Amino acid sequence: xxxxxxxxxxxxxxxxxxxxxxxxxxxxxxxxxxxxxxxxxxxxxxxxxxxxxxxxxxxxxxxxxxxxxxxxxxxxxxxxxxxxxxxxxxxxxxxxxxxxxxxxxxxxxxxxxxxxxxxxxxxxxxxxxxxxxxxxxxxxxxxxxxxxxxxxxxxxxxxxxxxxxxxxxxxxxxxxxxxxxxxxxxxxxxxxxxxxxxxxxxxxxxxxxxxxxxxxxxxxxxxxxxxxxxxxxxxxxxxxxxxxxxxxxxxxxxxxxxxxxxxxxxxxxxxxxxxxxxxxxxxxxxxxxxxxxxxxxxxxxxxxxxxxxxxxxxxxxxxxxxxxxxxxxxxxxxxxxxxxxxxxxxxxxxxxxxxxxxxxxxxxxxxxxxxxxxxxxxxxxxxxxxxxxxxxx
Numbered sequence: 123x124x125x126x127x128x129x130x131x132x133x134x135x136x137x138x139x140x141x142x143x144x145x146x147x148x149x150x151x152x153x154x155x156x157x158x159x160x161x162x163x164x165x166x167x168x169x170x171x172x173x174x175x176x177x178x179x180x181x182x183x184x185x186x187x188x189x190x191x192x193x194x195x196x197x198x199x200x201x202x203x204x205x206x207x208x209x210x211x212x213x214x215x216x217x218x219x220x221x222x223x224x225x226x227x228x229x230x231x232x233x234x235x236x237x238x239x240x241x242x243x244x245x246x247x248x249x250x251x252x253x254x255x256x257x258x259x260x261x262x263x264x265x266x267x268x269x270x271x272x273x274x275x276x277x278x279x280x281x282x283x284x285x286x287x288x289x290x291x292x293x294x295x296x297x298x299x300x301x302x303x304x305x306x307x308x309x310x311x312x313x314x315x316x317x318x319x320x321x322x323x324x325x326x327x328x329x330x331x332x333x334x335x336x337x338x339x340x341x342x343x344x345x346x347x348x349x350x351x352x353x354x355x356x357x358x359x360x361x362x363x364x365x366x367x368x369x370x371x372x373x374x375x376x377x378x379x380x381x382x383x384x385x386x387x388x389x390x391x392x393x394x395x396x397x398x399x400x401x402x403x404x405x406x407x408x409x410x411x412x413x414x415x416x417x418x419x420x421x422x423x424x425x426x427x428x429x430x431x432x433x434x435x436x437x438x439x440x441x442x443x444x445x446x447x448x449x450x451x452x453x454x455x456x457x458x459x460x461x462x463x464x465x466x467x468x469x470x471x472x473x474x475x476x477x478x479x480x481x482x483x484x485x486x487x488x489x490x491x492x493x494x495x496x497x498x499x500x501x502x503x504x505x506x507x508x509x510x511x512x513x514x515x
Contacts, residue, residue: 133178138270141167174266178273184209184216184235186277188260194284194416195249197374201283203257205243209235216262219277221245223257247283252374252423255283286419287374287381292506321345356395357387358446358473360465361453362433363399363425368454369482376452376480377422378502383450383478385415395446396421399430400439408439433457437465449473455481459491466494478505 134142145168152160185208195201205221221228223245230243247255258280265272321334324344332346361380362368368376380396387394396410396418410421433453449469453462457479466475477496486504489496497508 133271133273135269135272137268138171138174141171141270145171170268171270174268174270177266178264178271184262184277186219186260188221188258188278188281190247190257190281190283192283193281194286194419196288197249197252197285198288199249201247201249201285203245203247203281205230205245205260206240207232207235207243208240209237211237216264219260219262221258221260222280223247224255249283249285252285252287252377254423255285257281257283284420284423286423287377288502289378289385290382290502290505292382292386292509322348356393356446356448357384358440358449359384359394359396360433360436360440360449360451361396361398361425362430362436362457363427364430364432365427367432367457368427368480369456371482372454372456372480373427375482375499375502376454376478377425379478379480379499379505380450380452381419381422382502382505383452384412384418388412388415388418393445394418395440397436397440398425399432399436401430432461434461434465434468437468441468441470446473449475451475451477453477453479455479455484462491462496463494466491 145164148160148164148167152158152162152164187204187206189204189206191200191202191204203221203223205219207219216232218229218231221230228245230245232243233241235241245257247257249255258278259276260278262275262277263272264275321337322345324333324346328346334345334347337345359380361376363373384394384396394412396412398408398410400408410425411417412421433451437449437451451462451465462477466477469475475494477491477494479496479498481498481500484498484500486500486508487498488508489498497505499505499508
């Protein structure tokens with residue numbers, strides 16, 4: 123009840139409250155004092171307030187639709203919002219509509235509309251920076267000619283534009299170092315997989331479908347097939363979100379690298395895990411939802427650098443259960459080589475680490491840190507060329 127009264131009271135401007143005060147106080151006071159001029163002033167104030175009411179009461183007088191050209195775009199790709207305004211009848215139509223974009227309100231002037239006319243206006247959106255842009259709602263401010271009352275009508279709901287990191291085309295082999303369809307054979311043998319290894323004698327409990335009948339007929343004893351378990355080239359991407367690991371503009375480039383590697387793996391239908399820095403005081407990993415391309419990019423859109431733990435703690439948080447064949451370690455230009463060696467050393471021997479160093483505008487280069495290949499990327503477009511380098515093999 124109190125909130126409802128507060129909202130209704132908000133439609134009265136400061137000038138309007140002055141008139142209301144004169145009408146409420148001046149009338150009785152003028153009558154009590156016999157002051158005719160005060161009674162006339164109070165009556166005029168009350169009439170002005172009553173005359174202002176028709177300008178702000180009632181429902182909206184136009185039909186408005188606000189639509190985005192896309193829900194998700196990469197940084198730098200054009201995007202816009204389209205505002206369609208239709209005047210359904212002969213009721214007075216507004217001359218301008220306000221659209222909230224982020225923290226900025228844009229006023230869109232409307233042409234003169236007759237009954238049944240429609241107008242379409244386009245508002246260009248800023249996509250130069252990664253993030254989420256809330257577009258809307260569209261509102262119209264209705265007020266009277268005297269400035270006594272004003273009321274904001276909400277015409278549309280708000281929509282969200284997600285500006286995610288850019289992605290580059292990379293070699294298919296970069297999504298995982300194992301390219302064969304069946305995966306990479308492991309050392310142990312198993313009773314059921316896709317890679318045939320050899321035959322052995324039948325043991326009680328073996329499934330009849332694994333019996334190799336041609337060899338059984340030829341040798342006269344039951345023989346069954348045994349297999350090598352295949353190991354899928356699952357991809358692990360470890361990215362530091364510690365501010366100390368990045369120079370100016372490095373972090374945006376690092377997220378573009380992460381997005382490129384991870385979406386490439388998703389396109390190859392490989393399982394992907396993207397892990398960011400744990401919060402200070404915690405050692406549990408902070409995974410990003412990478413089940414789909416859109417969920418991954420949405421998660422990367424929300425990342426920011428702060429005083430979190432560094433890349434060593436990222437790798438340590440998942441080192442006991444990496445569940446991957448390849449580990450991409452993504453850092454900025456200020457990450458110390460000593461910490462990179464330590465991070466790579468935490469991984470099991472069967473996980474191949476590759477360090478991707480984001481150093482904005484630096485010339486691309488490929489080197490090694492002990493046995494770990496290190497690719498320095500200054501522009502996202504350099505990533506594909508670096509991944510083709512023999513130094514990463």
